[in-house]
Amino acid sequence: MTAASAPGRAELELKAxxxxxxxxxxxxDHRGCIDTFNRSAERxxxxxxxxxxxxxxxxxMPEPYRAEHDGYMGNYMRSRHARIIGIGRExxxxxxxxxxxxxxxxxxxxxxxxxxxxxxxxxxxTSRKAxxxxxxxxxxxxxxYLDLAEVMLLALDVDGRIALIxxxxxEILGYNEAELLGRDWFELCLPERTRDHxxxxxxxxxxxxxxxxxxxxxxxxxRDGQSKLIAxxxxxxxxxxxxxxxxxxxxxxxxxxxxxxxxxxxxxALLRAAQEIAGLGNYEVRSPGGSTWSDQMYRIVGCDxxxxxxxxxxxxxxxxxxxxxxxxxxEWQRAITETxxxxxxxxxxRPDGTVRDVHAIAQVxxxxxxxxVVVTGTxxxxxxxxxxxxEMRQSQEKLTHVARLSTMGEMATGxxxxxxxxxxxxATYAQAASRLVNSAAGADPDDLRDALTQITNQALRxxxxxxxxxxxxxxxxxxxxxxxxxxxxxDLRVLAEPDARVNDVRLTLDLAPSVxxxxxxxVQIQQVLLNLVRNAIDATNEREGAVREVVVGTRVRPxxxxxxxxxxxxxxxxxxxxxxxxxxxxxxAAGTGLGLAISRSIVRAHLGRLGHRDTPxxxxxxxxxxxxxxxx
Amino acid sequence: MKEKPATVFVxxxxxxxxxxxxxxxxxxxxxxxxxASAQEFLDxxxxxxxxxxxxxxxxxxxxxxxxxxxxxxxxxxxxIVFITGHGDVPMAVEAMQHGAVDFIQKxxxxxxxxxxxxxxLEKDRENRAGLRERxxxxxxxxxxxxxxxxxxxxxxxxxxxxxxAGDLNVSQRTVEIHRARVxxxxxxxxxxxxxxxxxxxxxxx
Numbered sequence: 103m104t105a106a107s108a109p110g111r112a113e114l115e116l117k118a119x120x121x122x123x124x125x126x127x128x129x130x131d132h133r134g135c136i137d138t139f140n141r142s143a144e145r146x147x148x149x150x151x152x153x154x155x156x157x158x159x160x161x162x163m164p165e166p167y168r169a170e171h172d173g174y175m176g177n178y179m180r181s182r183h184a185r186i187i188g189i190g191r192e193x194x195x196x197x198x199x200x201x202x203x204x205x206x207x208x209x210x211x212x213x214x215x216x217x218x219x220x221x222x223x224x225x226x227x228t229s230r231k232a233x234x235x236x237x238x239x240x241x242x243x244x245x246x247y248l249d250l251a252e253v254m255l256l257a258l259d260v261d262g263r264i265a266l267i268x269x270x271x272x273e274i275l276g277y278n279e280a281e282l283l284g285r286d287w288f289e290l291c292l293p294e295r296t297r298d299h300x301x302x303x304x305x306x307x308x309x310x311x312x313x314x315x316x317x318x319x320x321x322x323x324x325r326d327g328q329s330k331l332i333a334x335x336x337x338x339x340x341x342x343x344x345x346x347x348x349x350x351x352x353x354x355x356x357x358x359x360x361x362x363x364x365x366x367x368x369x370x371a372l373l374r375a376a377q378e379i380a381g382l383g384n385y386e387v388r389s390p391g392g393s394t395w396s397d398q399m400y401r402i403v404g405c406d407x408x409x410x411x412x413x414x415x416x417x418x419x420x421x422x423x424x425x426x427x428x429x430x431x432x433e434w435q436r437a438i439t440e441t442x443x444x445x446x447x448x449x450x451x452r453p454d455g456t457v458r459d460v461h462a463i464a465q466v467x468x469x470x471x472x473x474x475v476v477v478t479g480t481x482x483x484x485x486x487x488x489x490x491x492x493e494m495r496q497s498q499e500k501l502t503h504v505a506r507l508s509t510m511g512e513m514a515t516g517x518x519x520x521x522x523x524x525x526x527x528x529a530t531y532a533q534a535a536s537r538l539v540n541s542a543a544g545a546d547p548d549d550l551r552d553a554l555t556q557i558t559n560q561a562l563r564x565x566x567x568x569x570x571x572x573x574x575x576x577x578x579x580x581x582x583x584x585x586x587x588x589x590x591x592x593d594l595r596v597l598a599e600p601d602a603r604v605n606d607v608r609l610t611l612d613l614a615p616s617v618x619x620x621x622x623x624x625v626q627i628q629q630v631l632l633n634l635v636r637n638a639i640d641a642t643n644e645r646e647g648a649v650r651e652v653v654v655g656t657r658v659r660p661x662x663x664x665x666x667x668x669x670x671x672x673x674x675x676x677x678x679x680x681x682x683x684x685x686x687x688x689x690x691a692a693g694t695g696l697g698l699a700i701s702r703s704i705v706r707a708h709l710g711r712l713g714h715r716d717t718p719x720x721x722x723x724x725x726x727x728x729x730x731x732x733x734x
Numbered sequence: 735m736k737e738k739p740a741t742v743f744v745x746x747x748x749x750x751x752x753x754x755x756x757x758x759x760x761x762x763x764x765x766x767x768x769x770a771s772a773q774e775f776l777d778x779x780x781x782x783x784x785x786x787x788x789x790x791x792x793x794x795x796x797x798x799x800x801x802x803x804x805x806x807x808x809x810x811x812x813x814i815v816f817i818t819g820h821g822d823v824p825m826a827v828e829a830m831q832h833g834a835v836d837f838i839q840k841x842x843x844x845x846x847x848x849x850x851x852x853x854x855l856e857k858d859r860e861n862r863a864g865l866r867e868r869x870x871x872x873x874x875x876x877x878x879x880x881x882x883x884x885x886x887x888x889x890x891x892x893x894x895x896x897x898x899a900g901d902l903n904v905s906q907r908t909v910e911i912h913r914a915r916v917x918x919x920x921x922x923x924x925x926x927x928x929x930x931x932x933x934x935x936x937x938x939x
Binding site: 523556606 | 751754757761792797819842843
């Protein structure tokens with residue numbers, strides 16, 4: 103604006119126009135000097151027109167634009183080529199107070215003026231720019247959300263070409279974005295067998311004949327040929343007119359989850375089967391909260407799963423056998439309040455009256471909240487096992503008895519002899535006494551008294567043998583008592599010695615001065631010992647010219663009492679040593695093959711061991727050990 | 735040989751059986767001597783003592799059968815009655831084959847045992863009588879002159895006096911005289927008696 107000359111009408115009109123303009127309007131000459139600076143420019147830059155007219159326009163620019171501007175101008179003057187003319191651009195402007203702001207600048211050349219002049223329209227775009235930035239940030243954030251999403255996001259156009267895919271999608275498929283965009287989804291990523299079907303599905307969705315939100319699982323093929331199972335949710339993309347332009351799908355790679363689910367299902371099925379086979383149920387009791395039972399729990403207890411678990415107080419009252427209820431209740435309380443553990447066997451009664459034996463194991467703990475008491479446990483139906491154990495025990499007892507009888511049978515000659523001796527003495531004494539009484543000379547009273555005393559003694563002697571025999575062969579259950587093995591060996595002599603004698607074998611005892619007491623069934627241990635003596639005698643007979651002696655001895659070992667039976671007989675051939683303790687293995691013509699097998703099982707039932715070693719100089723020494731009784 | 739009373743020797747390892755037998759035999763007036771083992775009996779054995787042996791067939795150490803074998807080896811003539819238990823029959827048979835008089839199973843009737851013991855004692859008496867007879871014959875034979883013994887030998891070979899005279903290169907009459915003296919010294923009542931005595935004398939115990 104020229105202050106010197108009075109304004110003409112056109113000029114006044116122009117000034118009014120310029121001052122009414124919303125945009126800042128600035129006119130500069132060919133040197134860049136400000137010629138006109140309208141009111142909006144004054145407001146925008148904080149300069150008065152009088153302050154800046156005649157100054158270089160660079161005053162409105164911050165560095166580094168300020169320095170560059172002269173370059174632009176010079177460039178334009180020389181080449182007549184303006185980068186800016188007619189197109190407008192965003193620039194950064196500076197206010198008088200030094201603050202800067204974004205602005206849009208449109209520049210026009212005022213043709214025909216001389217010197218040349220340019221007009222610039224400047225608009226503060228701070229708010230617009232903020233909005234655009236916000237928009238961009240929003241878009242970037244959206245993109246990063248897309249990329250961050252743990253699902254594949256896929257947009258297809260109406261032809262089934264990939265319009266958008268996020269990072270996860272690329273990851274799953276093994277391609278980069280550029281390799282996917284614009285490609286036919288069905289050709290590229292679906293297996294041949296489902297390709298057409300899926301494409302038809304898309305067509306249906308586009309046509310609106312199929313619910314696009316329906317959840318489907320489909321297999322895709324990755325770049326390296328792997329199959330992955332994707333769970334899809336699909337929605338339609340429409341333009342502003344409501345026209346369907348494609349689909350947007352989110353796809354989740356469920357391959358591993360499905361595998362895991364399948365594995366879980368399988369292992370659950372296995373667990374169910376295992377529980378059923380084993381008769382093992384498990385449960386959890388939460389307090390507060392109530393119980394959860396496995397299927398097998400219901401089966402063991404005989405309840406209907408539809409009725410739900412039986413809670414503990416009711417369980418004791420209704421399920422546990424009345425005779426065991428008090429015990430179970432006590433143990434349960436003790437587990438919860440003191441020990442934290444439950445391990446007991448009891449009986450339950452099913453609704454149909456069947457009694458079952460169960461073994462319950464449980465642990466008591468608290469939930470993560472520290473408040474809820476959680477009892478986790480198993481209930482094992484051990485009825486069959488118990489029954490089998492009982493049968494096993496009974497048949498073992500029968501077998502033991504049979505073996506005992508068999509041992510007796512082998513010893514019969516010796517035992518018959520042992521009873522025959524006192525009988526012979528009794529008969530002879532009685533007949534002698536009778537003769538003495540009837541004799542003409544009359545009886546010597548001393549002789550008669552002697553005879554009668556001897557008759558009594560011999561009758562008792564025979565009775566003793568028979569008593570021991572009866573005790574030995576009686577069919578009975580195992581019962582243990584505190585035993586001194588030295589005494590047992592001495593007692594055994596009555597039964598074992600006759601057999602030795604008839605076989606012309608000397609039976610010698612070699613007892614430790616004293617042995618710690620053991621807890622054992624005397625008859626069963628005698629049976630073992632007799633069997634070993636029997637074998638020792640047989641082994642002695644098998645060897646021509648053997649030293650005819652069997653030694654039965656006791657020894658104190660560090661942690662056991664040993665009883666041994668040593669012979670100098672034939673020894674054990676290496677050929678049979680492996681089978682020595684096997685049932686029904688025998689080298690004897692009339693043997694049952696049970697002797698050693700049963701002896702060993704008897705000793706094991708007493709927590710001892712039975713074995714053999716060579717006797718130095720030939721023969722075998724069988725031994726067994728029993729743990730000493732712990733005196734509490 | 736001086737005569738001793740016949741003794742019943744009892745060998746049994748069982749005290750009660752042994753002492754009851756002692757009492758029984760005492761009650762019937764038989765002299766008894768008991769031994770607890772075969773070896774003990776053998777150590778005390780005197781072949782000249784008359785009697786019989788009551789022997790338990792089963793004993794530890796030396797068994798009854800083994801003792802019998804030892805006595806046989808010693809040419810002992812003592813008769814043996816075995817005492818056996820049930821089931822010892824095979825051993826009893828073996829004992830009989832080796833010359834036992836009899837066996838008896840425990841327990842037994844006293845009379846059965848006593849009968850067997852008496853049989854055995856009778857057998858012993860016979861044996862010993864036989865022995866004594868043989869000794870007498872041998873003593874008489876020892877009293878013959880060498881010429882008479884030659885004649886006895888030829889006579890008992892069944893040769894006629896004439897042949898004997900030729901063999902000995904003496905007269906028939908001389909043979910007849912020797913022969914008569916032999917018959918007289920030997921106490922033979924006939925030729926047959928003489929022959930029996932010679933056979934008896936030549937028998938081994």
